Amino acid sequence: MIDLKALRENPDRFIDGARKKGVAVDIARLLALDAERRELGARQEALRAEQNRLSKEIGPKLGQLTGKLKSASGDDKAAIEAEVAEIKAAPARLKEDIQALEQRIASLEPEFNEILLRVPLPPDADVPVGTSSDDNVEIRRWAPNGWDFGKSFEANRGFKPRTHIELCEMHGLVDFPRGVKIAGSRSYILTGDGMRLHQAVLRFALDFMTNENGFRPLSVPVLVREEAMTGTGFFPAGRDQAYQINEADRGGGYDMFLTGTGEVGLMGLHQDEILDEATLPLRYVTVSTCFRREAGAAGKDTAGLYRIHQFDKVEQVVIDVADESKSRAHHRDMIGFVETLLQRLELPYRLLQCCTGDLGVKNADMVDIECWMPGRGEPDANGVPSGAFGETHSASRLYDYQCRRLNMRYRPGGETGKGPTTFCYSLNNTVAASPRILIPILEMHQNADGSVTIPEPLRPYMNGQARIG
RNA sequence: GGAGAGGUGGCAGAGCGGUUGAAUGCGCCGGAUUCGAAAUCCGGUUGGGCCUCCGGGUCCACGGGGGUUCGAAUCCCCCCCUCUCCGCCA
Numbered sequence: 001m002i003d004l005k006a007l008r009e010n011p012d013r014f015i016d017g018a019r020k021k022g023v024a025v026d027i028a029r030l031l032a033l034d035a036e037r038r039e040l041g042a043r044q045e046a047l048r049a050e051q052n053r054l055s056k057e058i059g060p061k062l063g064q065l066t067g068k069l070k071s072a073s074g075d076d077k078a079a080i081e082a083e084v085a086e087i088k089a090a091p092a093r094l095k096e097d098i099q100a101l102e103q104r105i106a107s108l109e110p111e112f113n114e115i116l117l118r119v120p121l122p123p124d125a126d127v128p129v130g131t132s133s134d135d136n137v138e139i140r141r142w143a144p145n146g147w148d149f150g151k152s153f154e155a156n157r158g159f160k161p162r163t164h165i166e167l168c169e170m171h172g173l174v175d176f177p178r179g180v181k182i183a184g185s186r187s188y189i190l191t192g193d194g195m196r197l198h199q200a201v202l203r204f205a206l207d208f209m210t211n212e213n214g215f216r217p218l219s220v221p222v223l224v225r226e227e228a229m230t231g232t233g234f235f236p237a238g239r240d241q242a243y244q245i246n247e248a249d250r251g252g253g254y255d256m257f258l259t260g261t262g263e264v265g266l267m268g269l270h271q272d273e274i275l276d277e278a279t280l281p282l283r284y285v286t287v288s289t290c291f292r293r294e295a296g297a298a299g300k301d302t303a304g305l306y307r308i309h310q311f312d313k314v315e316q317v318v319i320d321v322a323d324e325s326k327s328r329a330h331h332r333d334m335i336g337f338v339e340t341l342l343q344r345l346e347l348p349y350r351l352l353q354c355c356t357g358d359l360g361v362k363n364a365d366m367v368d369i370e371c372w373m374p375g376r377g378e379p380d381a382n383g384v385p386s387g388a389f390g391e392t393h394s395a396s397r398l399y400d401y402q403c404r405r406l407n408m409r410y411r412p413g414g415e416t417g418k419g420p421t422t423f424c425y426s427l428n429n430t431v432a433a434s435p436r437i438l439i440p441i442l443e444m445h446q447n448a449d450g451s452v453t454i455p456e457p458l459r460p461y462m463n464g465q466a467r468i469g
Numbered sequence: 470g471g472a473g474a475g476g477u478g479g480c481a482g483a484g485c486g487g488u489u490g491a492a493u494g495c496g497c498c499g500g501a502u503u504c505g506a507a508a509u510c511c512g513g514u515u516g517g518g519c520c521u522c523c524g525g526g527u528c529c530a531c532g533g534g535g536g537u538u539c540g541a542a543u544c545c546c547c548c549c550c551u552c553u554c555c556g557c558c559a
Contacts, residue, residue, distance in 0.1 A: 038518095038519065038520095041518080041519065041528085042519065042520070042527095042528095044528085045518095045519065045520090045527060045528045045529090046527080046528090048527085048528060048529090049526095049527060049528070051539085051540085052488095052527095052528090052540090054539075054540090055487075055488095055539065055540045056487080056488060056540090058487085058539055058540075059487040059488090059539090059540070087539075088539050089539090090539085091539040091540080092539065094539090095538095095539075225549095253548075253549075254548090254549085274516085421516080421517095
């Protein structure tokens with residue numbers, strides 16, 4: 001959620017930001033509703049003040065009169081009753097007016113909130129303007145010794161690559177047909193070394209973040225309430241991407257949602273808290289199963305392990321004070337962790353600065369990391385794929401957009417600080433999402449005979465095994 | 470799944486229709502005392518919205534929402550959450 005005060009002071013910044021992101025949102029309407037809301041609110045508040053003042057006067061008077069009423073009779077009684085009625089009349093009128101205003105304000109609320117939640121965080125000034133992922137800008141790329149991006153896989157390695165699908169089939173790493181039988185399209189079952197490799201990557205990534213980078217490992221709920229989805233900024237915009245568990249209609253009270261990332265649980269952790277500044281920055285990592293409907297992606301990446309409804313992901317988040325330079329520094333760090341991890345796995349990758357059109361509502365800045373996947377891309381005349389980059393990581397900077405929604409604050413100046421409570425800044429980044437990352441691992445480390453060399457760092461997690469096949 | 474109890478400030482815990490945003494204790498902060506500290510004493514100590522001539526004004530919030538009432542932390546209804554016992558169970 002954006003800062004309403006900032007919007008009032010500088011609407012153009014948000015109008016411009018929404019335009020750059022390609023988000024259609026009627027900010028003029030929002031401002032009009034806001035003005036009306038405040039105007040009505042001010043009038044209501046004045047009436048309430050009057051009502052409160054009268055109540056304080058009336059109490060004792062009423063007490064006296066009801067006392068008299070007990071001993072009174074005849075004309076006296078009637079006179080007192082009339083006086084009581086008169087005293088009650090003024091506040092009663094106020095009450096009617098207040099309630100009328102209350103109703104008018106309430107009638108504005110749904111539209112107001114609907115628009116407010118959809119106003120995107122403006123992109124940072126240094127984010128390239130663009131309309132889609134085609135306009136993303138490459139920052140840099142890296143490849144291990146012996147790999148030249150300028151040459152084909154065959155030219156690099158001396159043999160034609162097999163796709164991960166072929167490799168999985170060859171070594172019995174995944175059972176796609178039975179996955180589909182059980183759970184429908186985009187489902188799979190990791191089998192044997194496939195499952196072992198999957199677990200090895202996840203555990204390696206978690207240990208790397210925990211042991212080497214000082215992140216605190218946490219488990220998170222993946223089945224959450226709607227508030228957690230809205231608070232973390234995934235709703236309402238991404239509502240159609242989340243699986244909804246229908247509990248309300250079967251007497252469960254309320255519906256639940258399956259999370260598409262561990263970010264929801266990690267960020268929801270400190271919802272509604274005022275954090276001690278001394279504890280910041282918070283660095284959390286989790287591994288969780290992620291669920292995505294992939295609505296709107298019908299027919300896209302239907303084969304293999306690339307685009308699937310359920311996967312596991314090691315996710316990192318950082319929560320810190322409201323400071324842009326720190327936010328940028330954390331971003332660099334978090335990207336650096338991933339680069340180190342990919343380099344240890346000897347996977348070629350590139351960093352992409354996402355353009356404004358590719359940021360989504362909640363990010364001010366986002367860098368995607370794509371690994372080289374030899375099995376992707378258009379096949380040539382001989383049916384050998386060209387290879388292509390495929391997104392494996394996404395590092396976001398959100399400023400206070402998310403923490404504002406989550407109501408996560410700190411008080412500058414520490415425990416004894418007198419500063420105003422301030423919304424924290426948050427960031428998140430993938431560490432490793434599997435099985436998608438198995439694609440470059442299998443395809444890049446395949447040998448001429450189809451066997452796959454297991455990258456060194458994963459071997460301890462596979463009982464020392466050095467190759468598959 | 471059945472039966473019951475309860476949700477009040479950082480914590481503990483009063484209040485159960487009328488200046489109660491809330492007693493009291495603990496904690497915390499400031500000050501006094503002290504060579505210093507402990508103890509003691511004094512004072513302070515929730516969050517948010519709106520308006521502001523920046524002095525301040527005003528409203529909201531006692532799990533959440535609605536209702537009754539001139540007036541609700543206190544009464545009523547719905548929801549959420551926690552705890553205890555029984556049943557079931559990884």
